[in-house]
Amino acid sequence: MPSALILIADGTEEMEFTITYDTLVRAGIVCTSAYVPAQDAPEADKTALSFATCSRGLKIVPDTLFSPQAAVPEHYDLLVVPGGAKGAQTIAQSVPVQHLVRRYLQEEKYVGMICAGSLAAQTSKLPRQPLTSHPSVQAELEKDFEYSDAPVVVSGKLVTRCVRARGLRLLMSTARKLTPPTVPPPRDPAPLLRVLCTAVVQDWRTGTAFPFALTLVELLCGAAARAEVAGPMVFPAGTFA
Amino acid sequence: MPSALILIADGTEEMEFTITYDTLVRAGIVCTSAYVPAQDAPEADKTALSFATCSRGLKIVPDTLFSPQAAVPEHYDLLVVPGGAKGAQTIAQSVPVQHLVRRYLQEEKYVGMICAGSLAAQTSKLPRQPLTSHPSVQAELEKDFEYSDAPVVVSGKLVTRCVRARGLRLLMSTARKLTPPTVPPPRDPAPLLRVLCTAVVQDWRTGTAFPFALTLVELLCGAAARAEVAGPMVFPAGTFA
Numbered sequence: 236m237p238s239a240l241i242l243i244a245d246g247t248e249e250m251e252f253t254i255t256y257d258t259l260v261r262a263g264i265v266c267t268s269a270y271v272p273a274q275d276a277p278e279a280d281k282t283a284l285s286f287a288t289c290s291r292g293l294k295i296v297p298d299t300l301f302s303p304q305a306a307v308p309e310h311y312d313l314l315v316v317p318g319g320a321k322g323a324q325t326i327a328q329s330v331p332v333q334h335l336v337r338r339y340l341q342e343e344k345y346v347g348m349i350c351a352g353s354l355a356a357q358t359s360k361l362p363r364q365p366l367t368s369h370p371s372v373q374a375e376l377e378k379d380f381e382y383s384d385a386p387v388v389v390s391g392k393l394v395t396r397c398v399r400a401r402g403l404r405l406l407m408s409t410a411r412k413l414t415p416p417t418v419p420p421p422r423d424p425a426p427l428l429r430v431l432c433t434a435v436v437q438d439w440r441t442g443t444a445f446p447f448a449l450t451l452v453e454l455l456c457g458a459a460a461r462a463e464v465a466g467p468m469v470f471p472a473g474t475f476a
Numbered sequence: 477m478p479s480a481l482i483l484i485a486d487g488t489e490e491m492e493f494t495i496t497y498d499t500l501v502r503a504g505i506v507c508t509s510a511y512v513p514a515q516d517a518p519e520a521d522k523t524a525l526s527f528a529t530c531s532r533g534l535k536i537v538p539d540t541l542f543s544p545q546a547a548v549p550e551h552y553d554l555l556v557v558p559g560g561a562k563g564a565q566t567i568a569q570s571v572p573v574q575h576l577v578r579r580y581l582q583e584e585k586y587v588g589m590i591c592a593g594s595l596a597a598q599t600s601k602l603p604r605q606p607l608t609s610h611p612s613v614q615a616e617l618e619k620d621f622e623y624s625d626a627p628v629v630v631s632g633k634l635v636t637r638c639v640r641a642r643g644l645r646l647l648m649s650t651a652r653k654l655t656p657p658t659v660p661p662p663r664d665p666a667p668l669l670r671v672l673c674t675a676v677v678q679d680w681r682t683g684t685a686f687p688f689a690l691t692l693v694e695l696l697c698g699a700a701a702r703a704e705v706a707g708p709m710v711f712p713a714g715t716f717a
Contacts, residue, residue: 248498249494249497249498250491250494250495250498253490253491253494253495253534254491254494254495256490256532256533256534257489257490257491257530257531257532257534260532260533261532266533268534286527286537290498291497291498291501291502292497292501292507293494293497293498293509293536294536294537294539295534295535295536295537296527296535296536296537297535298535
C-alpha cells in the first residue's frame, strides 16, 4: 500500500491539508501527518506532540512530531508540503526538511507542494524546472524556476499546485472588459467582485486542493484509483456496484 | 460580528467540517467548534476536552466541549451539523442537540446541516419542509420531508446540503447512454468510472462543502461578503486593491 508523509506547522492552510489527507486516505494511501515546529517555538513544542494551529484557527493533532530519521524516503512514497503562508515558511526553512526534499527526489519518490508550499523547492535548492505556486510567492520563485500558470504542474517527481489558473484568467479578462485599461482599478472592490462571484463559484474547482490530491492519487495508484476515489465523493457509493 | 457554533463528533467528515469552519472564518464570522461525545463514549470523553477522530482519521481539537447551556441561540447566529455517517448519527441522536435545533429555529437563528447531518432535522422532529441530504439517508428522510435534489436547500432558517445534484444527474444520463437499460451494471466499475472521471472533476464543485459554506456566509453577512470571501480563495488577494 502506498504511503504519504504530510507535513503540518502552525499556520498551515487547514483546507489544503485536510482535503489532501482525506482524499489520499480514500485512495487507500496510508497517511501520516508530522508536525514541524517553528525555529523560534518554545522548546516544549519541539519535544512533545500537541496540535498545530492552522491559518484560520482550526487545531489539528498531527500523527507524529517531524523526525528527520523517521521521515526518510525509505518509509514513504510521497512527501507533501501544504500551503498557508506562515506554515509554508516554517516548513520551507527547516534544514532537515530541505535535506529530505532532495533525498525523496533522488530516490525517485514523489514530493508534492501546494500554493506557498512551493517555497520549499527554492529553499531546498532544487534545480531549475517547471513549477507553480500561490501568487504571493510567484515573484520569489520566478527567479529560480520555469514558472507555470497551469493548475497542477508535474515535473519528474515534483508535483506543485497553484490556486488560480483558469479562475484568474477568467477574472482578468472579465475585469478588462468591465474596466477600460486606462482607468485605475476601483477603490471599492465589492461591486466588481459581486459581478464576478457567479463565475468564481462556477470555477470553484480550480481554487481547491482536490485536483492536486487527485493527481497524487493517480501518480501513486493509477488512473482507475483516481476514478474510484473521485466517484463516491460526488456520487453515492455503490451506484455502479 | 456574526457567530457560528459548529458541532463535531468522532466520525465527522473532516473536509465538510474544515471547509465550513475555514470559509466562515474568512467571512469574519466568529466560529466555535463544540465536541459532542457519543452516548457510549467513556466517561472521560464527556468531561475532558481531547480531540475528535474524523471519518478518515484526521484528529481535530474542538474549541470546547458541547454544553447545552452554552450552545444556546442567545450566543450564536448559526448552528452547523456536519456530515460523516458516524459523526452525524452521534450528533443527531443527542437529545440536547435536538432541543437546540428546535430552539435556534424558534428564535429565527440559522441551522445548517451537511449531507448525513440532515438526520438531525428528523430526530429533532422538525415540521415537514423542503430539505436535502447525502443519498445514504435519503430514504429515511423522504418519509418526513419534501425531499429535494437541489445542491443547497434554504427552507426558512434551515439550510441543508447534499453531495450530488448536477453530478449525479450527469452521471446517470451518461451511464444510461453507455449501458442499455436491459443490461445489468458492469461488474467492474473501473472502466466506466474512468470514462466519467473528467466529467466528475469538472463538476467537482457540487461535491464540496464550498457552496454550502458560501450560502451561509451570504445569509449571515450579505452578498458582498460572499463575493469578498470567494474572491481571494481563487484569486490572489489584492488583485482589485
